[in-house]
Amino acid sequence: MVHYLTNEPPNQDGGAEQPLFLRVAAAVENDIIAGTLAEGERVPSTNEIAAFARINPATALKGIAQLVADGIVEKRRGVGMFVTPGARAALLARRRAxxxxxxxxxxxxxxxxxxxxxxxxxxxxxxxxxx
Incomplete structure (x- = not known):
């Protein structure tokens, strides 16, 4: 049996797995919380993420775009994506809540x-x- 929205098998709780782009965003968030990606540091490019995770670059882009929308990552034209100042504190506050x-x-x-x-x-x- 698969979930009708994601076409993925249900997880142990009976629900579908989290969409892949959200898993990409969560992985970057986890790196920020753990200190692997520091504030002001460049986030791997969507092509680097896609190659590492063996996923479509558009999926990686959607995950990073979610982080941009959340204010966790900022786009610097011609340079790349960077962790915003205060991102770690904001993520910790959200996860604690x-x-x-x-x-x-x-x-x-x-x-x-x-x-x-x-x-x-x-x-x-x-x-x-x-x-």
Whole structure:
């Protein structure tokens, strides 16, 4: 079975995988958050991304265009794309704001279904946090 919009197989959650251009954008965002791409640094060209990921350059361009629209990357005519000042802080703020809805809410819903209270959940988190 495939997802009717993306023609991709469903993932483990039953939904379709994220579109490829969004995965390109997320990979660049992850590099910015990790410090691999610093603010002011040149982002790999769409042709470099396409060659590395073995994807269509138009798909890579769409992913980078999304980052431009989000203000994470800026286009410098004739020079390339560069990480904007404040991009890392903006990405961290956005991801922190999304964290509870994306990860905690589903986990707490499942904990309630299992009859776990707050103390149980905190104990599980503490146990998983140990090396």
């Amino acid at each position: 999304e964290f509870a809805d994306r990860y905690l809410t589903p986990a707490l819903d499942e904990a309630r279904r299992l009859g776990l209270d707050h103390a149980d959940v905190i104990a599980l988190i503490a146990a998983k946090d140990q090396p």
